[in-house]
Amino acid sequence: NAGVTQTPKFQVLKTGQSMTLQCAQDMNHEYMSWYRQDPGMGLRLIHYSVGAGITDQGEVPNGYNVSRSTTEDFPLRLLSAAPSQTSVYFCASSYSSRTPTEAFFGQGTRLTVV
């Protein structure tokens, strides 16, 4: 049982490049989400999904796209990287969309945009 797996762990991008951060969970969780973590700002919600085929925007969605074609996978796409997107990104999943429960986090991706 791997839990939530994120790849890559580290990434350096040039301004304007695009990339996809991968996230997979093997716990059959309904709810998946992406956060960015910046110093002094906690964890801010980028996008979330309550099930396959259903996604919605969080607090800071601009510059990011998501899709959820399967229950297991929830990739995050950076369309045209900007230095303001330098951050640590965490994917998380929870059992239920309707009843709040513990969030299980991936190990994080440290992204630097130069």
Next chain:
Amino acid sequence: GENVEQHPSTLSVQEGDSAVIKCTYSDSASNYFPWYKQELGKRPQLIIDIRSNVGEKKDQRIAVTLNKTAKHFSLHITETQPEDSAVYFCAASNSGGYQKVTFGTGTKLQVIP
């Protein structure tokens, strides 16, 4: 939307002393309040949570209290140990619709041996 404020941003205590971290929330519909611990370079992990039908919950040296009227909740760590040093995040969410979790900005706790 929900707004969660967390204080203090940093906290230093002597080993064996108690530590208290406080959070306030704005949405009266919030009914689930988890606390996460994040060690340096690691992922956040749940240490305790409380639901709005409970005023206090305890797990060994860790306790959480909730005051729904005042819309604030607190984390209490007793008999602190060096391994308690980490960043702690409070959060709030509600089940009235799809779950969205709002996190506080974090408290860096340093336990001095």
